[in-house]
Amino acid sequence: MRIDAYEDPGTPDRRGGWRYLGWLVARQWPRCLAGAVMSSVWMVLLAATPYLTARAVDHGLEPGDLGALAVWTGAMVAVGGVNAWLGMMRHRTMTKVRMDANFRTVKVVVGHATRLGAALRGQVGTGEVVTIGVGDVQTISTSLTAVGPGVGAVVAYAAVGGLMLSVSTRLALVVLLGVPLLGVVLGPLMGRLQGRETEYRERQSVLTARIGDLAGGLRVLNGLGGKGLVADAFRRDSGRLREQGYRVGAVTSWIQALGVGLPMLFLALVTWLGARLAAQGHISVGELVSVYGYVVALGWPVAFLIEMGHQLSRGVVAARRVVAFLRLEPEPDEGTRDAPAEPSVLHDPASGVRIAPGRLTALVTSRPSDAGDVLDRLGRYTPSDATWGDVPLTEIPLPQIRSRILVADAEADLFAGTLGAVIGVPDTGPRGAGSVDLLPRRVGATSHDTPAEAEQPAAADELAHLTHAIHTAAAEDIVRGLPDGLNTQVAAQAHDLSGGQRQRIRLARALLTDPEVLLAAEPTSALDAHTEATVADRLRRARKGRTTVLAATSPLLLDRADVVHHLVDGKVAATGTHRELLDAEPGYRALVARDSEGAEEGEPAR
Numbered sequence: 001m002r003i004d005a006y007e008d009p010g011t012p013d014r015r016g017g018w019r020y021l022g023w024l025v026a027r028q029w030p031r032c033l034a035g036a037v038m039s040s041v042w043m044v045l046l047a048a049t050p051y052l053t054a055r056a057v058d059h060g061l062e063p064g065d066l067g068a069l070a071v072w073t074g075a076m077v078a079v080g081g082v083n084a085w086l087g088m089m090r091h092r093t094m095t096k097v098r099m100d101a102n103f104r105t106v107k108v109v110v111g112h113a114t115r116l117g118a119a120l121r122g123q124v125g126t127g128e129v130v131t132i133g134v135g136d137v138q139t140i141s142t143s144l145t146a147v148g149p150g151v152g153a154v155v156a157y158a159a160v161g162g163l164m165l166s167v168s169t170r171l172a173l174v175v176l177l178g179v180p181l182l183g184v185v186l187g188p189l190m191g192r193l194q195g196r197e198t199e200y201r202e203r204q205s206v207l208t209a210r211i212g213d214l215a216g217g218l219r220v221l222n223g224l225g226g227k228g229l230v231a232d233a234f235r236r237d238s239g240r241l242r243e244q245g246y247r248v249g250a251v252t253s254w255i256q257a258l259g260v261g262l263p264m265l266f267l268a269l270v271t272w273l274g275a276r277l278a279a280q281g282h283i284s285v286g287e288l289v290s291v292y293g294y295v296v297a298l299g300w301p302v303a304f305l306i307e308m309g310h311q312l313s314r315g316v317v318a319a320r321r322v323v324a325f326l327r328l329e330p331e332p333d334e335g336t337r338d339a340p341a342e343p344s345v346l347h348d349p350a351s352g353v354r355i356a357p358g359r360l361t362a363l364v365t366s367r368p369s370d371a372g373d374v375l376d377r378l379g380r381y382t383p384s385d386a387t388w389g390d391v392p393l394t395e396i397p398l399p400q401i402r403s404r405i406l407v408a409d410a411e412a413d414l415f416a417g418t419l420g421a422v423i424g425v426p427d428t429g430p431r432g433a434g435s436v437d438l439l440p441r442r443v444g445a446t447s448h449d450t451p452a453e454a455e456q457p458a459a460a461d462e463l464a465h466l467t468h469a470i471h472t473a474a475a476e477d478i479v480r481g482l483p484d485g486l487n488t489q490v491a492a493q494a495h496d497l498s499g500g501q502r503q504r505i506r507l508a509r510a511l512l513t514d515p516e517v518l519l520a521a522e523p524t525s526a527l528d529a530h531t532e533a534t535v536a537d538r539l540r541r542a543r544k545g546r547t548t549v550l551a552a553t554s555p556l557l558l559d560r561a562d563v564v565h566h567l568v569d570g571k572v573a574a575t576g577t578h579r580e581l582l583d584a585e586p587g588y589r590a591l592v593a594r595d596s597e598g599a600e601e602g603e604p605a606r
Contacts (some may be wrong), residue, residue, distance in 0.1 A: 009107040013328045021140070021312075024101045025147055031100070031153060034145045035093040039152030042086040043301055044081050044159045050293020051163055052076045060284030089329035094148040100139040105322060109133065112326050118381045119330045122396075132325060135316035143315020150308035152370055153301035160294050160301070172271055174300065203248045251312070264301075265529035267295045315353075331383070333395040343516065343547060344389030348377050352572035353565050355517075355549055360540055362558050363551045365567035366591055368522065371551035373570065375519040378549070379407035392513050410522045412506050413495040419479065420486035421493065423505060425466045466512060472542040473508035474534045475501075500526040507535070516545040524557060536560045569570040 014025035025032050051073050060069025109132060113120055120129075157175075165172035274291035277283045283291070343357035351374050355361050363371040377384035380393045380401050387393065393401065414422055434596045466486070470476060478501050480486035494502045503526045510518060523539075524532045539548070540560045550557055558564055559579040565582055566574040566588045575583045581588045 009104045010548040012108050014323050017316040020319040020323050028100050035148035036151040037088050040155035042090050043152040043156030045083045046313045047160045047297040050290045054286040057401045097139040097144050105137045116330050120586050139314050139318040143311045146308040149304040153304035156301040180438040270295050273488030303505050333398040335395050337391050337395045339396045342391035346378050348386045357547050359544050359562040361549045362561035362564045370567050370570040388495045405517040406582050408510035408520040416492040419490050421491050423509045439587050469508045469512040472511050473504045475504040475508050519549045521551045532556045
């Protein structure tokens with residue numbers, strides 16, 4: 001059975017950690033059954049070797065019957081060969097079981113994250129998602145080893161007990177009662193491990209989130225002089241995580257130590273009893289040899305049973321974290337009314353912002369989060385009383401809103417891939433298709449200037465729209481500066497590009513969708529004055545007749561806006577053109593002047 005990494009993973013059981021592990025087994029039960037059968041036969045045959053050895057001694061070696069000795073020796077060789085093949089197939093099958101569980105869990109987690117969409121960040125931290133993807137998935141897949149060697153260990157344990165029963169009832173009782181006693185001793189430690197492991201994973205997710213925040217804001221922290229303060233806090237948190245790791249390790253070490261030591265004491269007791277029975281003449285020499293062989297063979301099942309308990313304890317903790325994530329629900333979509341057929345006014349009662357259709361509107365505030373909240377409400381990323389025309393946004397089906405209103409976040413994710421794919425076109429063809437020849441050569445040129453372009457195939461038309469979006473975002477120099485143009489590979493989050501380049505790539509991606517309503521947060525904050533002015537002019541021309549809202553404080557953008565709303569404490573304090581507000585509003589004038597001075601003194605954007 002092959003593993004299809006792209007097939008539907010199915011609907012996971014979200015009722016608990018054990019239920020989720022059971023669902024993973026049920027989704028591949030033929031493979032799990034094959035692994036259990038092969039593991040069982042493999043371990044039973046390990047115990048069969050001492051049985052065959054005893055027969056070779058009693059029926060061949062002791063009476064001097066070379067024929068019987070050859071037969072029993074040949075049987076041992078055959079069993080050894082079969083067992084070697086079974087061991088290989090068992091390992092291969094269990095590897096597939098673990099890989100299937102790994103891929104299936106990744107797919108359900110990623111699929112659910114996609115369904116949550118914008119609601120994801122508001123419900124769970126980045127560190128939690130990373131910890132699930134990096135650690136919990138692997139732990140869950142490893143725990144499924146229990147369905148193979150774990151089941152085989154139980155079967156082999158029972159088989160050895162039966163074989164010992166044919167030798168001595170006393171020895172059989174010691175064997176059959178010994179392992180349950182080991183479980184009684186190790187059981188409390190397994191429960192304690194689950195608690196310590198849960199706390200450790202929670203601390204790990206918090207620290208992982210902080211690492212991500214540090215990596216993203218290190219330049220800002222360094223510029224503000226806060227790097228040392230944050231480093232001290234991170235050092236304290238990592239120290240707490242290390243201490244918690246020591247606690248987990250302490251419990252694990254006891255489990256592993258007892259898992260090795262107690263079975264040895266148990267097996268030594270069985271060997272000693274067998275030797276006494278042989279000395280008293282109750283069992284033969286061959287049976288004594290077989291008892292010793294059974295004791296050695298029991299080492300594998302006992303070790304697997306202890307390891308199974310350990311892995312299941314950790315696996316159920318990881319599964320509970322995955323289930324908790326899968327239980328998160330996106331914002332309910334109960335909309336039944338159609339969105340306005342024609343471009344209409346967007347209104348946010350909470351702030352008083354009113355967006356006229358077909359206009360370029362700017363939101364200015366000293367607190368960027370206030371403008372971001374307005375954009376989120378107008379884009380229906382947070383519950384509100386916002387309306388579109390005369391229809392509340394909450395009453396419009398979400399797909400209709402997403403298809404017509406785009407919120408372009410300043411820190412929107414950029415996935416790894418070619419530059420063309422990052423912007424929005426999966427395949428830009430051979431190298432020439434991604435070169436500078438496709439970019440407009442004169443300012444203001446668009447993909448609609450040449451009538452012949454409208455007659456090109458769909459792929460060429462798509463590339464023309466891409467070129468137009470790149471031109472509007474003033475990102476031609478980025479394409480020309482890369483070795484393979486649009487076909488150049490870009491790292492995740494475009495970390496191999498500068499901050500200004502990433503900002504223009506995000507803007508080009510938003511423009512490529514050509515939404516009816518574009519809501520953009522700080523689209524040019526990292527650009528130098530010349531590039532920002534170019535973007536402002538091109539954006540105004542490209543979006544003429546389309547509704548565009550920009551959250552910004554740059555005079556270069558504000559001067560191109562048709563309407564500017566000045567927000568104070570999240571409410572509209574004044575509305576007008578940029579120049580009208582400069583003359584009439586001292587607070588607005590001070591805010592914009594401060595931004596203008598910062599742009600003149602700051603580092604040139606890239």
